Amino acid sequence: MAAEREDGVKLIGLWLSPFVLRAKLALNIKGVEYENHEELNTWEKSELLLKSNPVYKKIPVLIHKGRPICESMIIVEYVDEVWSSERKQILPVNHHERAEARFWAYYIDDKVFPRLRDHVSATTQEAKEKAVMEAAAALQPLEKFFEQSSKGNSFFGGEDIGFVDIALGSFLAWITPLEKLDGIKILRDDNLPKLTTWAQHFCSHDTVKELMPDSDKMVQVVEFFRLKFSTA
Amino acid sequence: MAAEREDGVKLIGLWLSPFVLRAKLALNIKGVEYENHEELNTWEKSELLLKSNPVYKKIPVLIHKGRPICESMIIVEYVDEVWSSERKQILPVNHHERAEARFWAYYIDDKVFPRLRDHVSATTQEAKEKAVMEAAAALQPLEKFFEQSSKGNSFFGGEDIGFVDIALGSFLAWITPLEKLDGIKILRDDNLPKLTTWAQHFCSHDTVKELMPDSDKMVQVVEFFRLKFSTA
Numbered sequence: 001m002a003a004e005r006e007d008g009v010k011l012i013g014l015w016l017s018p019f020v021l022r023a024k025l026a027l028n029i030k031g032v033e034y035e036n037h038e039e040l041n042t043w044e045k046s047e048l049l050l051k052s053n054p055v056y057k058k059i060p061v062l063i064h065k066g067r068p069i070c071e072s073m074i075i076v077e078y079v080d081e082v083w084s085s086e087r088k089q090i091l092p093v094n095h096h097e098r099a100e101a102r103f104w105a106y107y108i109d110d111k112v113f114p115r116l117r118d119h120v121s122a123t124t125q126e127a128k129e130k131a132v133m134e135a136a137a138a139l140q141p142l143e144k145f146f147e148q149s150s151k152g153n154s155f156f157g158g159e160d161i162g163f164v165d166i167a168l169g170s171f172l173a174w175i176t177p178l179e180k181l182d183g184i185k186i187l188r189d190d191n192l193p194k195l196t197t198w199a200q201h202f203c204s205h206d207t208v209k210e211l212m213p214d215s216d217k218m219v220q221v222v223e224f225f226r227l228k229f230s231t232a
Numbered sequence: 233m234a235a236e237r238e239d240g241v242k243l244i245g246l247w248l249s250p251f252v253l254r255a256k257l258a259l260n261i262k263g264v265e266y267e268n269h270e271e272l273n274t275w276e277k278s279e280l281l282l283k284s285n286p287v288y289k290k291i292p293v294l295i296h297k298g299r300p301i302c303e304s305m306i307i308v309e310y311v312d313e314v315w316s317s318e319r320k321q322i323l324p325v326n327h328h329e330r331a332e333a334r335f336w337a338y339y340i341d342d343k344v345f346p347r348l349r350d351h352v353s354a355t356t357q358e359a360k361e362k363a364v365m366e367a368a369a370a371l372q373p374l375e376k377f378f379e380q381s382s383k384g385n386s387f388f389g390g391e392d393i394g395f396v397d398i399a400l401g402s403f404l405a406w407i408t409p410l411e412k413l414d415g416i417k418i419l420r421d422d423n424l425p426k427l428t429t430w431a432q433h434f435c436s437h438d439t440v441k442e443l444m445p446d447s448d449k450m451v452q453v454v455e456f457f458r459l460k461f462s463t464a
Contacts, residue, residue, distance in 0.1 A: 055339060055373050069331045071338055078331040099301045099310040106303055107287060141287050 009034035012049050012061040014042065015213055016221050018170035019072040020060040025166050026079040027062075028207045030087055034062075073105050076166055091163045097149070104145055104156075105167035111138045116174050119186075120222055123230045132184045135175075139192055142168065146194045154201040161205060169202045176203070177218035241266035242295040244281050246274065247445055248453050250402035251304040252292040257398050258311040259294075260439045262319055266294075305337050308398055323395045329381070336377055336388075337399035343370045348406050351418075352454055355462045364416045367407075371424055374400065378426045386433040393437060401434045408435075409450035 011027065011034050013020035027034055039046055045057055052061040052068035062069045062078065069078045080090040091098050115138050119131035142164075149156050149164070156164035179185050187196040202208055243259065243266050245252035259266055271278055277289055284293040284300035294301045294310065301310045312322040323330050347370050351363035374396075381388050381396070388396035411417050419428040434440055 064328070067328050069328065070335055074331050074334045074338070077334070078327060081330065082327050095310060095314050096296070096299050096301065098313065099306050102306045102309070103302055106306070 008063065008065055010037055010063040011035070012037045012039065012046070012052060012063070013059050014039045016173075016218065017042075017059055018173045019058075021170040021173055021211060021213070022072040022166050023060040023062055023075045023079070024211050025161070025170070025207060026076040026090060028211060029090060029161065030079055030083040032079065032083055072170075073109070073163075073167060076163065080163075088160055090157075090161075090166065092157070100145075100149070101156075101163040104142065104164045107141070108164075108167045108171070112142070112168070112171065116171055116178075119178055120174060120225055121229045123226050128182050128184065132182075132186050135186050136188075136191055139186070139195055143192050143195050146198060150194075150198075154198065156198070161202070161207065165198075165202060169199075169208065172199055172203060173213050173218060174222070175199070176215045177222055180215060181219050181222055240295065240297055242269055243267070244269045244271065244278070244284060244293040244295070245291050246271045248405075248450065249274075249291055250405045251290075253402040253405055253443060253445070254304040254398050255292040255294055255307045255311070256443050257393070257402070257439060258308040258322060260443060261322060261393065262311055262315040264311065264315055304402075305341070305395075305399060308395065312395075320392055322389075322393075322398065324389070332377075332381070333388075333395040336374065336396045339373070340396075340399045340403070344374070344400070344403065348403055348410075351410055352406060352457055353461045355458050360414050360416065364414075364418050367418050368420075368423055371418070371427055375424050375427050378430060382426075382430075386430065388430070393434070393439065397430075397434060401431075401440065404431055404435060405445050405450060406454075407431075408447045409454055412447060413451050413454055 009027070009032055011020070011023055013023065013036065015038065037046070037048060039049060039059060049059065049061060050057055052063060053059075053070045056070060058070070060070075060072055060075060062075045064078075064082070069075050076090060091101055112135065115131060115135040119128065119135060122128040122131045145164075146156055149158075151158060153159045155161050156168070161169070175186050179187075186192075187199050189196050203212060241259070241264055243252070243255055245255065245268065247270065269278070269280060271281060271291060281291065281293060282289055284295060285291075285302045288302060290302070292302075292304055292307060294307045296310075296314070301307050308322060323333055344367065347363060347367040351360065351367060354360040354363045377396075378388055381390075383390060385391045387393050388400070393401070407418050411419075418424075419431050421428050435444060
């Protein structure tokens with residue numbers, strides 16, 4: 001592992017970001033040691049971040065051998081390819097399953113993430129309930145896909161965490177505190193039974209337990225953002 | 233090549249779609265024969281399309297060995313992986329360059345496509361000029377990236393068409409007729425000199441020439457859409 005550090009692996013991130021969590025999960029699954037560059041917050045961006053991701057100026061950025069890689073799922077795929085001989089593969093080996101995993105990761109960012117963002121920024125009870133309903137609706141196709149891809153195992157990737165688990169599981173960093181704060185369940189046995197059980201398995205996984213942001217701290221983050229939105 | 237047909241390669245598409253063009257370019261570069269399932273238009277969707285892409289109900293869909301693959305750049309990557317021993321690689325081999333290519337393909341769909349869509353739907357002179365200005369601004373980072381990635385060659389991919397060429401070049405199916413119709417150039421020597429030359433190289437490439445929709449027909453398509461938008 002020391003060799004990895006010498007190669008220079010650095011992650012520009014922030015503890016509260018689900019997108020950064022994706023990169024951390026991938027690095028951890030592959031057993032890659034890295035230097036963690038923690039940003040101050042989401043609005044004061046470091047020189048290193050601005051220089052490394054001049055187009056989007058967003059975290060996470062992975063720097064490897066002095067070259068930046070941007071966009072969370074592109075980082076996950078990069079980590080999977082570069083450290084391909086280490087531990088398990090994150091993307092499936094089968095071509096069709098790889099394409100499916102990429103499709104659902106795209107779907108999660110395209111359809112699930114915006115609903116969760118709405119939920120985080122919801123300040124009225126009505127807006128919160130609407131966001132929960134829409135998030136649950138966006139998760140329905142994933143409930144179906146889980147049955148097909150997990151083949152009776154605990155994860156989308158089968159026996160262990162894979163590409164879709166990382167893409168969706170990272171948002172449990174928001175879902176769990178939102179459920180706690182608002183007292184409305186997004187993942188419920190009567191609505192999304194498979195994803196509800198999957199979320200429990202995901203959060204109990206050793207790699208995830210180590211990296212998932214503390215939900216009480218995340219409750220404070222959501223409260224802070226809502227205060228910011230409501231006074232903006 | 234006959235073997236490919238026996239394996240069952242079918243593309244659900246429509247001649248006017250830049251996204252379908254991406255899939256066709258990839259299949260053609262790899263020399264894969266396929267059955268073309270042409271949709272009637274963009275709003276009356278075939279049973280085959282609805283069944284094959286129940287989530288987005290959008291073209292293109294590639295069907296291979298009876299299993300659908302959706303989303304244009306995911307199809308391109310799938311074709312590149314499955315027919316990996318044929319002709320040239322579409323994605324670079326180098327890990328960092330692969331991540332970069334994926335990043336810029338993402339950028340094109342995220343930042344360039346919406347501006348071109350605005351341009352297609354623009355019905356006033358003011359809206360057209362604004363869309364052109366914004367499209368050109370969105371292309372500036374790609375102008376810069378071209379210099380770095382082409383290494384003095386004609387394409388983003390170097391000597392031949394690669395992943396980013398396909399992602400961006402497919403939109404020349406819109407850009408060329410829009411320029412013709414409105415008489416306002418998006419790609420100009422004084423503004424985007426490298427991309428202007430690149431576009432000429434791209435459209436002169438044998439594979440592209442064969443597949444690029446006829447620009448006079450595309451002018452009619454844009455006129456039809458604008459009529460639809462203005463009376464909607």
